[in-house]
Amino acid sequence: MKWLLIPLSLCLFVTFSHATTIGDSPEEEAFYEQLLDETMPPDQPLNEFRENPEFYLQEEHIVYDYDSSTGLRDNFTYTGYDKHRMLVGAHINHDLIKAADLLGLDLSYGLKLGSVWALFNFSIFKSRFDLVAENNNSGASGENTEAEGKYSRAGDVGTTIQQIALGAGKRFRLASDFFNSDSFFESINVYASYNIFQDELRKIDYSGYGLRADYELQHRTAAQFFYGVKLSYNWAIVQREKIDLEPHNERSLSLSWLSAGLFLGLFY
Secondary structure: OHHHHHHHHHHHHHHHHHHOOOOOOHHHHHHHHHHHHHHOOOOOOHHHHOOOHHHHOHHHHEEEEEOOOOOOEEEEEEOOOOOEEEEEEEEEEOOHHHHHHEEEEEEEEEEEEOOEEEEEEEEEEEEEHHHHEOOOOOOOOOOOOOOHHHOOOOOOOEEEEEEEEEEEEEEEOOHHHHHOOOOEEEEEEEEEEEEEEEEOOOOOOEEEEEEEEEEEEEEEOOOOEEEEEEEEEEEEEEEOOOOOOOOHHHOEEEEEEEEEEEEEEEEO
16 A cells, blocks of 8 residues: 555645745745745635646746846746736837838727736727728729729828727747746737728728737736737728618728737736
């Protein structure tokens, strides 16, 4: 019977060390005891906490501080209990040679639900027409004088897009290995969007629904603050109000654009 205790003990040791790798020195043991104390929810027994996925993902959420003289870990920030996020960001054209031809602003709020972030985003973009849309030639030879095919916009015509987006995001950690730093996180965010488009030629509103996908690279600088870069892709179909019996294809435009951005944010 005593031989069964050996593999059982090894399994328990591996399970526990997966969450908290105890070091050889008393200082490291004290450090990991502090980690367990700070990351375990209050009033929750340890055996119940071990059934929580957070117990096995602690290292995925930690940003360490290092002693400048010794290079050893001396403190840490645990990010697993981030609950809210506020972000402000600026966009430019993804083609940096023509960066100023598309400019944008983001205001975003996020609420963590389990391991996923629920996100609300408001954005405004100003751009050349040819960077976000194409002329619609439908109705060019028909009798409808208001058909989109009757209006050919030059590429440098100015446009404005206002956008409200609701979506979900997932934060993860791959770039930290590339940068050899545990203060880098990434996020993939996907949204359903509502867009209002206006150009300087017709000066009327086109509105419609679309999709948006963002990739963010975040650098955590402190317990709450972060900054980073993002790539954002948008697609939408917008249309103006119907005149008489004109068909949908003679009053709609297809939008799509890719932008790069910088952002500052706060977790709390």
